[in-house]
Amino acid sequence: METYSVSQITKKISCLISADTTLSGVAIEGEVSNCTLHSSGHLYFSLKDEKAKINCIMFSRDVRNIDFLPEAGMHIIAYGRVMLYEKTSTCQLQATVLISSGMGILHEKYNRLLKQLEAQGYFDKEVKKPLPTYIKKVAVITSPTGAVIHDIINTIRRRNPTVQIILCPAAVQGSAASGELAERIARINRHNLADVIILARGGGSLEELWPFNEKELADAVYASTLPVISAVGHETDFTISDFVADVRAATPTAAAELVSFPLEHYLAHLSAQRLRIAQATTLRIEAYRQRLKVLKRPAALTQMLAKNITGHRSNLTTLRKQLAKTAETMLIMHRMQLANLQIRLEANDVSSTLAKGYALVKIKDKLLQNKEQAALHEPIDVIFDTFRLKAEIVEIKGETYGEKQNI
C-alpha cells in the first residue's frame, strides 16, 4: 500500500474541492453563529443548519461592502468560494458577498402586512382613541426584567406618584411573544383593569422586534377599547403595533410621561378653582351689601319717589283748597247752629218767664225796654204766655222797680 504524507493528502483534498465548479462559486444559506470581527478587519463566523456547520471568513476588503453586521441567529446568504484550509484541514467558505436573507423575507412580510392593514383601516386617525385627561391606572405590558420597566416606573413615580402602575409580564421576543402580548391586551380589556395600556419593549433587530409586527398583536391592539400606547424599540424603529396603536411613543420613557400628568398641575388647578369660588362669592356678597345700603337710606327712598313729586304736589294743593272750603263751610254751619241754639235758649228763657205771669211789651214790633221808646198815645202789644192785649200808653214815668216798695 502506498503511504502519503499529510501535506500530500490535504493537498489532494484541496484540489478536489477547488476543481468542483459548484464549490468555487456558491451561495450558502444558513444561520449565523458566533460571529467575530477581528481587529484586522476580517470577519470570522459560522453558518449552520439543523445538521451541519461550516466556518466562514470574509476578508476586510469585502467586509467594507456589507451594509449590516451579521449577528448570531440571523439567517443570511453568504456567497463565495469553498476551500480547504490545509493547515487544519478545515473547510471554509471565503465569502465575498453577504446577503441578509432573513432580513429580506421579514422586510417583505412587514411591507405586505403594512399595506394590508392600512387598506383595512387599522391605522385610520378616526379610529384612534384619545388618552383620558385624568389617568389614575396604567397597565404596562412588557418584560418584567430589564431597563424598560424600571424606566417607566421611575418616570411615572417622579411626575405623579398617585398613578397606579399594573405590571403585566410578557415575552417581548421569540415566537410565543406576539400571542402573549395579544392575550395580555385582551385580558386587561376584559376586566377593565386600567385607564390606559402601555406596550413597551427596548431596542433590537428586526427579528427581535418581530412579535410587534405580527397580525395577531395588531388585531388585539385594534380591538382594544382601552387606549393603547405603543413604545417599541428605538426612536427610529417603527413596528406595525406603533401604527395601529392609539398613540406611538418614541421611547418607553416618553410613554411614561404621557400617562403621568405632573401632580403639581392637578394641585394648582384645584387651588385655582378654590380661588374662583372665593372671588365669585365675595362679588355676590358685595353686590348684596350695596343694595342693602341703598335701601336703608330714607333719602334714597325719597329719591325713588322723586319722579312722582310734581304729581303729588298738585294733588296736595287741590286737597288743601278743598279742605279750606270744607272748613269754611263747617264754620258757617257751626255758627248757624250756634245762633240757632242761642235763639232756642233765649226762647226757652222767655217762655218760662211768661209762664210765671210776666208779659212782654212790644211797641211797633220792637220790645219795649226803655223809657225813650215810649210815646204818649202809642199803641203797644202786651204779650202774655197764652194771650195778648192791645193797649195805649196813657202815662210815662221814670221809676226803678223796687225803690217805691222800699225792698
Next chain:
Amino acid sequence: MAKNKTFEEKMKELEEKVTLLESGEVGLEESIGIITRAAAIIKELEKELDDTEGKLKLLDLKTDEITPLSEDEA
C-alpha cells in the same frame, strides 16, 4: 354624594359648579349649597392626590388578580 364617581367626573362636576357660581345667575341660598358641594369635591380630589400608597401592582396571570408589588420586583 356620589363618591364612586371617577376622578375625571369629579373634576368635571367641580368645573360646572364653579362656572355656575361665577355666572351669578343662582340665588343666594342655592349658591351656599353649591359652594358646600364644590368645597367637598375639592377636598375629595386633594385626598386622592395625596394617596400614594401601594401604587405598584402585578397582574397575576393565573388568577387575574392585581396583587401589590414591592419596589424590588424585577
